Amino acid sequence: MLRNHKEKQISGFDQYYYDKAVPQNHLLRRIAEHINFSFIRDLLAEQYSANRGRPAEEPVFLFKICLLEYLYNLSDVQVINHIQVNLAYRWFLDLNIDDELPDDTTISYFRVQRVGLEKFQDIFQRLVDQCIEQGFISTQSKRSIMDSTHIIADVAIPTWLSLVRQAYERVLIELREIDPEIFQKFENRMLELWTELKGKTRDEKLPVVLQLASELVVAAGPLLQSENHPNEALTSLKKVISDRDEDATDRIISVVDTEARTGHKSDMRKIQGYKDHIMMDEETEIITAVKVTPANAEDGDQLVDLITQFQDNYGFLPKELSADKGYWFGKNLRFLQENSILGHISWMKTKQQVSGLFTPEDFQFDAETMQVTCPHGVVSKKFRDRTKEERKGYEYRFTKTQCQGCPLRAKCTTSKTVRNVFISTYYAEFQQAREHYKTDAYKAASKQRWLIERRHADKVRNHGLRRSRYRGLERTYIHSLMSTIASNVKRMTKLIAEKRQRDQSALLVTS
Numbered sequence: 251m252l253r254n255h256k257e258k259q260i261s262g263f264d265q266y267y268y269d270k271a272v273p274q275n276h277l278l279r280r281i282a283e284h285i286n287f288s289f290i291r292d293l294l295a296e297q298y299s300a301n302r303g304r305p306a307e308e309p310v311f312l313f314k315i316c317l318l319e320y321l322y323n324l325s326d327v328q329v330i331n332h333i334q335v336n337l338a339y340r341w342f343l344d345l346n347i348d349d350e351l352p353d354d355t356t357i358s359y360f361r362v363q364r365v366g367l368e369k370f371q372d373i374f375q376r377l378v379d380q381c382i383e384q385g386f387i388s389t390q391s392k393r394s395i396m397d398s399t400h401i402i403a404d405v406a407i408p409t410w411l412s413l414v415r416q417a418y419e420r421v422l423i424e425l426r427e428i429d430p431e432i433f434q435k436f437e438n439r440m441l442e443l444w445t446e447l448k449g450k451t452r453d454e455k456l457p458v459v460l461q462l463a464s465e466l467v468v469a470a471g472p473l474l475q476s477e478n479h480p481n482e483a484l485t486s487l488k489k490v491i492s493d494r495d496e497d498a499t500d501r502i503i504s505v506v507d508t509e510a511r512t513g514h515k516s517d518m519r520k521i522q523g524y525k526d527h528i529m530m531d532e533e534t535e536i537i538t539a540v541k542v543t544p545a546n547a548e549d550g551d552q553l554v555d556l557i558t559q560f561q562d563n564y565g566f567l568p569k570e571l572s573a574d575k576g577y578w579f580g581k582n583l584r585f586l587q588e589n590s591i592l593g594h595i596s597w598m599k600t601k602q603q604v605s606g607l608f609t610p611e612d613f614q615f616d617a618e619t620m621q622v623t624c625p626h627g628v629v630s631k632k633f634r635d636r637t638k639e640e641r642k643g644y645e646y647r648f649t650k651t652q653c654q655g656c657p658l659r660a661k662c663t664t665s666k667t668v669r670n671v672f673i674s675t676y677y678a679e680f681q682q683a684r685e686h687y688k689t690d691a692y693k694a695a696s697k698q699r700w701l702i703e704r705r706h707a708d709k710v711r712n713h714g715l716r717r718s719r720y721r722g723l724e725r726t727y728i729h730s731l732m733s734t735i736a737s738n739v740k741r742m743t744k745l746i747a748e749k750r751q752r753d754q755s756a757l758l759v760t761s
Contacts, residue, residue, distance in 0.1 A: 320736035326354035393570035403510035403523030513545030549576035580676025594695035
């Protein structure tokens with residue numbers, strides 16, 4: 251039950267010590283002066299019963315504790331311990347020196363049960379709205395920047411055999427109460443098998459381990475789940491088995507965090523966990539849209555979602571968007587054009603461009619006749635269509651007869667037979683973007699792209715985003731949102747303070 255709200259009264263004695271102990275330029279004083287958190291009470295009121303239960307802690311108070319956690323990179327336990335002795339924290343929370351504190355489980359319950367992902371997204375949006383109300387971001391704001399960084403999952407990454415065993419054991423735990431006989435049978439078989447496999451090679455272990463795991467799935471399936479109620483442990487075991495049977499790009503990496511995935515920063519560097527995708531206003535460096543995905547998600551696939559989130563939240567679109575080559579997707583270029591957004595997207599070079607050979611852009615494409623003409627003047631007709639969304643378009647193949655004896659062959663292909671040319675469905679958008687790539691406007695925008703790296707660095711280094719505090723996509727998303735809120739709040743206080751200083755200087759000049 252939510253109590254009737256009353257302004258907390260700080261005793262005169264405590265106020266005297268706060269004034270002495272907490273500097274006037276302290277970050278928390280500036281946040282309290284410039285940022286309004288009172289909307290949180292109304293936003294979360296529906297999460298509380300109107301007339302049942304014990305009186306609950308004030309939601310604004312609990313949110314401020316969460317904010318302190320992320321501002322100073324503390325855990326639930328640490329933040330309560332710090333509030334106990336830190337006068338600046340107590341002042342920020344409107345506490346008297348001798349007021350009692352909630353325990354750390356209250357903070358955890360509030361974050362997960364009272365607020366949750368959807369409400370954290372609302373809080374993030376409402377705080378950005380305050381920037382818009384102050385005039386820092388407007389429909390006239392010129393350019394936004396988009397980028398991502400990785401978040402390491404809060405798990406130890408096992409070998410595949412260990413992963414199978416962990417998934418197997420989780421299913422056994424589920425079976426223990428439901429069918430003790432089947433539980434005992436498969437537990438004994440697992441123990442016997444692991445004893446037999448000692449000293450054997452990995453290739454010798456794989457087929458027998460897979461066989462036993464598959465038998466458990468068959469035996470446990472009817473007992474643990476129905477069509478409408480899937481069992482998480484059994485689903486995880488099935489996923490681990492299926493990942494081994496194929497060249498899985500969506501491979502599960504942990505049975506305790508089944509949504510984390512493996513991505514790649516480069517050919518040599520793997521990421522195991524999640525990705526944090528953000529969109530930022532270039533002028534103010536306020537982060538305006540956030541999305542978290544598994545680490546194997548493509549950056550380019552998030553562009554439309556982030557811009558749509560921005561438009562849904564604030565009712566307008568940025569005039570320009572700057573991003574790196576990870577967003578060089580035809581569907582993105584078309585989306586930007588259709589929404590009158592000038593895109594400054596880095597050009598992703600093809601293998602031919604890297605090796606110095608003729609690129610598809612060196613071939614003339616006639617959209618009416620659907621023919622391609624090579625640099626030597628030879629014409630080819632369409633060979634086949636490609637229908638996958640990420641590679642949608644037409645493939646053209648020049649025959650061996652056409653390519654033999656061509657004086658430009660050395661500049662065209664290293665193939666012993668023929669040259670293939672792919673023409674994307676988004677051919678016109680790619681051509682237009684490549685022309686823009688050469689302009690001064692693009693060069694000026696690309697020089698400012700480093701600003702978003704600074705925001706990512708702030709979230710990672712100062713607000714604990716490098717490694718997820720929690721397990722699962724939704725809770726990692728909450729972690730990202732709170733890190734973003736902490737980073738934005740710091741930035742907002744600086745912008746507001748600078749604006750007030752400018753206004754005061756202007757008044758002095760005119761008076």
